[in-house]
Structures are given as C-alpha cells and as structure tokens.
Amino acid sequence: MNTSAPDSLTRGLPVRLLGRLGLLVAGVVIPLLLLEFGVRLTHLAPPPQPNPTIWEPHPLFGWWHIPNSGGIFHSDFNEFETEVRINARGLRDRDIGYDNPTAALRILSLADSFGEALQVNLPETYHKQLETRLSQSLGRPVEVINAGVGGWGTDQEAIFYVAEGFRYRPDVVLLAFFTRNDAVNNYGPLEIARNGGSQQKQFFTLSPTGELIPPRQTDPAEAAPSSPGEEEADPPLLPLADTLWRHSDLYRFAMPYLRDIPAVLKTLGPTGILGGEAVIRARHPATPVPFYVYQSPPDEQFEAAWSLTGAIIRGLRDEVERRGARLVVVIIAAPEQVYPEQWAGVLAAHPSMQGLTWDLDLPNRRLSAILEQEGIPYLDLLPVFRKAASRPDTPPLHFRHDQHWTPAGHRLAAEAIHDFLLDRGLLEKTGQ
Numbered sequence: 270m271n272t273s274a275p276d277s278l279t280r281g282l283p284v285r286l287l288g289r290l291g292l293l294v295a296g297v298v299i300p301l302l303l304l305e306f307g308v309r310l311t312h313l314a315p316p317p318q319p320n321p322t323i324w325e326p327h328p329l330f331g332w333w334h335i336p337n338s339g340g341i342f343h344s345d346f347n348e349f350e351t352e353v354r355i356n357a358r359g360l361r362d363r364d365i366g367y368d369n370p371t372a373a374l375r376i377l378s379l380a381d382s383f384g385e386a387l388q389v390n391l392p393e394t395y396h397k398q399l400e401t402r403l404s405q406s407l408g409r410p411v412e413v414i415n416a417g418v419g420g421w422g423t424d425q426e427a428i429f430y431v432a433e434g435f436r437y438r439p440d441v442v443l444l445a446f447f448t449r450n451d452a453v454n455n456y457g458p459l460e461i462a463r464n465g466g467s468q469q470k471q472f473f474t475l476s477p478t479g480e481l482i483p484p485r486q487t488d489p490a491e492a493a494p495s496s497p498g499e500e501e502a503d504p505p506l507l508p509l510a511d512t513l514w515r516h517s518d519l520y521r522f523a524m525p526y527l528r529d530i531p532a533v534l535k536t537l538g539p540t541g542i543l544g545g546e547a548v549i550r551a552r553h554p555a556t557p558v559p560f561y562v563y564q565s566p567p568d569e570q571f572e573a574a575w576s577l578t579g580a581i582i583r584g585l586r587d588e589v590e591r592r593g594a595r596l597v598v599v600i601i602a603a604p605e606q607v608y609p610e611q612w613a614g615v616l617a618a619h620p621s622m623q624g625l626t627w628d629l630d631l632p633n634r635r636l637s638a639i640l641e642q643e644g645i646p647y648l649d650l651l652p653v654f655r656k657a658a659s660r661p662d663t664p665p666l667h668f669r670h671d672q673h674w675t676p677a678g679h680r681l682a683a684e685a686i687h688d689f690l691l692d693r694g695l696l697e698k699t700g701q
Contacts, residue, residue: 305519314518315347323355324418328486329432330425331470334359334418342387345525346670349388361385362396362415367436373410374403374696377434379426380445381454383601383673384417393676398683406691414439422454423578424473424484427585435592441695442589442596443686444582448632448651449603450559455581456574463559465552473581481580504541504548514544525670531555531618556619565628579639586645597695598640599686600633602651604667607658648689650682657681 308314321340327333339354356364369375378384378396386394400413414437416429423446430442453459457472471484513520527533528547537543538551562571582598589596605611606629616622633651640647657663666678674682690696 301519305517308518308522313347314522315343315345317515317521321353323353329428330418330421332418332420334361344388344668344671345521347522348668348671351387351390353387354391360415361387361417362391365412365414365437367438369412369438371410373412374407374441375437375439376400376403376411376413376441376443377430377437377439378413378415378417378443378445379430379434380415380417381421381426381447381451382417382419383447384415384445385419386415386417386673386679387419388668388671388673389676389679393679395674395679395682395686398680399686402683402687403690403696406687407696413443417445420454420469422460423451423581423585424455425470427581427588428484430585431588435588438592439594441690442585442594444585444596444598445601446598446636447601447603448606448636449562452562452571452574452578452632452635453559455578456570459558459570459574462554463557465549465554467549467552473577475577475580479576479580481584504539507541507545507548510542510544529670556621560615560619560622562632563627563629565626565631567631575635575639578636579643582639582645583643586643595695596645597690598636598645598647599682600636600647600649600651601682602633602649602654604672605629606633606651607654607666646693646695648686650685653681653685654678 318341320342321338323334323338323340324332325335334355336355336357336359339352341350342353343350353361356362358365376399384394384396386396391397394415396413396415396417400411403411403413416426416434418425418429421429423444426444434442450463453463455473457468457474460472461468471486473484474482476482510524514524524543528538528543528550534543534547534551535555538547541548561568564571567575586596605615612627612629630651633649637647637649654666658666664677665675666681667673668675
C-alpha cells in the first residue's frame with residue numbers, strides 16, 4: 270500500500286497552520302502598530318506621567334490637600350493640562366495668611382471639585398476672575414480665598430469653616446452647591462452606596478427631634494479610603510495595564526473611552542486591564558446613585574438626604590453669622606441639566622433609568638426652598654448657563670468628558686456671581 274501521499278499531507282499540515290496563524294497575527298499586529306504610530310504622530314493620547322498626589326487623609330475633613338504639593342494635571346481624554354499648586358495652608362490658591370494687612374474685603378469660597386478647579390489654571394478659576402472683577406467694581410482690594418476640595422460635600426465644607434476657614438476672617442462665605450451629588454455626599458447611606466460600599470469619611474446625622482449630630486473625629490488611618498474586598502488578590506491584569514499605560518499611546522488614548530462604556534467597565538474592569546480606577550469603578554452601582562437626585566418623587570433616602578443637607582446649611586449659616594459674616598449660596602448645575610443631549614446620553618447608557626419619572630430641575634427647587642425658608646441669599650446658575658448654552662456663539666461651558674467647567678464656564682460663573690453680589694448689596698457689610 271502506498272502511504273507516501275497521506276504522509277506528505279500530514280507533514281505539511283503544521284506548516285499550513287503556522288502560516289495561517291502568522292497571517293492572522295500579522296493582520297492584528299500590523300493594524301495595531303499603524304494605529305499606535307498614528308496616535309503618537311497626532312498627539313491624541315495624554316502623557317504617561319500620572320497626575321500628582323495632592324490629597325491625604327484628614328481626621329476632621331476625611332481628606333485634605335497636602336501642603337506645598339502640586340504639579341501638572343491632565344485629563345485622561347487629553348482635554349486639558351494645568352499647573353496646580355497647593356499653598357502652605359493646604360489651599361489651591363496663592364499664599365494667603367490669616368492676617369489681612371491690606372484690609373481687603375474677603376470672600377471665603379467653600380466648594381467641591383468645581384471650586385478646586387484642577388481643569389483650569391488658577392487665574393482662570395471663577396474665584397480669581399471674581400476677585401479681579403470685584404476689585405475693579407468696588408475700587409478696593411478684594412481677596413476671594415479658594416477652599417475648594419474635590420469630592421467634598423456640604424458637610425466637609427461646614428466642618429472646614431468651623432475648624433479653619435473662620436481664621437481668615439471673611440466678610441462673606443460663598444458656599445457652592447453642586448446639584449448632582451452634594452446631597453448624596455452629605456448622607457451616609459447614599460454616599461457609601463455611591464462608592465460601592467467604601468466609606469471615606471464620617472457623617473452628620475439627625476436626632477429624632479431633628480437636631481444635627483456632628484460626626485466623630487477619626488484618626489488618619491481610619492479616614493483613609495477603604496473598599497470592599499481590600500484583602501482580595503490584586504487584579505491579575507493590573508501590572509499589564511500599568512505597562513501599557515507607560516509605553517503605549519494607543520492604550521492611553523483608547524482606555525478612557527472603553528472605561529466609560531458601562532458594559533465594558535463591568536466586564537473588564539475587575540480584571541485590571543483598564544487600570545486601577547476602573548477596578549474601583551467596576552464595584553460601583555451599574556447606574557450611578559447621584560442621577561437618582563432627579564427622580565420624581567424622591568424616595569425615602571433622598572428625602573432624608575435633603576433633610577440632613579438643610580440642617581447642615583442652617584448650622585453653617587449660624588456659625589458664619591455668629592462670627593459677623595454672611596453666608597451666600599451659589600447653586601451649580603450639572604451638565605446634563607444644561608445640555609439636553611447630555612441627559613439623553615445618560616438615559617441611553619443606563620437602560621434601568623428608562624421608564625422612571627425624571628425632573629431635572631427638582632434638586633434646584635428643593636435647595637431653593639430650603640434657602641428661602643432660612644432667608645439665605647442664593648444664586649441659581651442653572652438658568653444662567655442654560656441661556657448661555659442656547660446661544661450658538663457660546664463656547665462649551667463644560668468639558669465633554671471631564672464635565673467640569675471650561676475657562677468659558679468659569680468666566681460665566683464669575684460674571685454672574687459678581688453681578689449678583691453687587692445687585693443684592695451683599696458686600697456692603699465689610700470689616701470685622
């Protein structure tokens with residue numbers, strides 16, 4: 270029997286398989302290399318250097334700026350690059366002492382990441398633009414002191430004022446309230462759920478009679494962020510993600526977009542291939558908790574969050590007035606409230622939200638009702654930003670991906686706050 274032909278075919282099979290495999294690999298690798306080259310050539314990716322660490326645990330505030338820290342910050346989407354410096358007292362501001370040798374009118378700005386404003390350089394922030402405008406309008410020195418810290422709620426801002434902020438002896442305390450998440454930040458059950466079970470600070474509570482109960486002080490070790498499953502093994506692909514981030518422009522360009530797709534985040538995030546931030550975000554609820562602030566009517570937890578928020582603001586007002594100053598609130602709208610297409614994108618990305626009743630003006634009305642009842646002057650920026658955004662010649666007021674204010678957004682806010690303070694006569698009482 271002649272077996273030479275079958276033997277020949279058998280011997281040639283591995284060669285053919287290897288050839289096809291080689292073509293397959295080449296068909297994948299060559300396009301990736303071309304894309305890598307193209308991204309590098311067009312500078313689409315952010316730099317490989319991580320943003321500097323400027324926060325540390327704090328026993329009172331939960332977390333706080335590291336004095337004299339800073340560096341160059343950039344967006345993962347390459348939307349901005351800014352120089353950030355933290356002064357000796359932990360503020361993202363120039364060096365400002367407690368004393369006031371020039372007898373300047375002082376405004377202490379309490380805020381979260383919209384005030385911290387890592388997306389723009391310091392002179393572009395609404396604080397410094399407001400400072401310049403008021404100095405020109407009043408014909409006297411004005412200092413707007415930036416005490417904004419990313420991630421803070423009204424609770425931490427109130428604690429900061431009582432522990433530290435009053436030392437600057439401000440004439441006005443300007444409290445910024447971000448509608449999407451500040452009420453959530455203030456209420457323990459919602460904030461912990463938002464963070465996927467992680468507790469990063471202690472919380473105010475209300476007594477059965479409605480009295481505000483302050484949080485207990487923690488030591489720095491307890492104040493450090495914690496996450497469920499901390500003792501679990503590190504995600505297996507996290508080292509590979511770190512390597513790709515350092516060496517591949519294509520990876521740095523594509524990864525943030527992949528991380529923002531909910532299905533991709535939930536599937537790949539736990540493996541570590543999308544980076545450490547995705548590992549954390551994959552533990553969070555599939556539909557972000559803060560979006561439910563727009564649900565009408567609110568559920569019991571959001572009702573409790575608003576009750577607690579009102580008590581915190583009243584307590585801050587009392588502390589400010591006890592020291593002879595005045596509290597003014599600025600309501601900061603979320604981009605999905607300003608741009609209809611943003612809200613449409615939120616609903617499209619989270620099918621579980623479809624079919625529920627939503628009212629995008631609800632948090633503004635709830636906060637306005639609290640402030641009016643307490644006689645606290647306030648400026649709601651939502652109609653201001655909506656009107657500006659409706660004009661075709663208005664540049665973007667929010668960064669598309671980062672969602673904080675662009676320089677144009679800061680400029681608009683500074684103009685509106687300047688006019689409000691002067692029109693309402695809120696700067697007539699000066700000096701303490």
